Amino acid sequence: MILFKELRKLYGDRYREKETAERSMLVGAVINALFGMENPEAKFQQFNRTNKAIIEQELVGFASQFPDLLPYLTDALRVQALCDHQQGGDSTPALKQAAELGILVVDRDVPLPSVFMTRVRGLGERHGLTVAPVQIDPQEDHLLR
DSSP states (O other), rough: HHHHHHHHHHHHHHTTOOOOHHHHHHHHHHHHHHHTTTOOOOHHHHHHHHTTHHHHHHHHHHHOOOOOGHHHHHHHHHHHHHHHHHHHHHHHHHHHHHHHOOOOOOTSOOOHHHHHHHHHHHHHHHSSSOOOOOOOOHHHHHHHO
């Protein structure tokens, strides 16, 4: 979601000539390409074919535009690969592409799921998307019921 918001803001400035819906589709296409996914719907397939050069260009410049997000994206790509592997899938192409584009922080350890979730929640909180859990006093808990 953070990446979506950041790209939407960037593309709003960069592609002013495009309509809002088209810019949103571009955001989705770039994120999907980054994570090695494709939307199978015909309209999205057509959009990807029509905008292939733009999508590829945006991926090439990605690492330099979002250096603060690279550790989080590295973790997300690696956790995706772990989950896909558990389900019999293969996310190796997405990892290779991210490494080639300079998005993957190669010397970063693969996080355990709990560490990954803690990091992502903290990032979401800093971007105003999540609220950190707080300890509720037992007396207050009783009043809330």
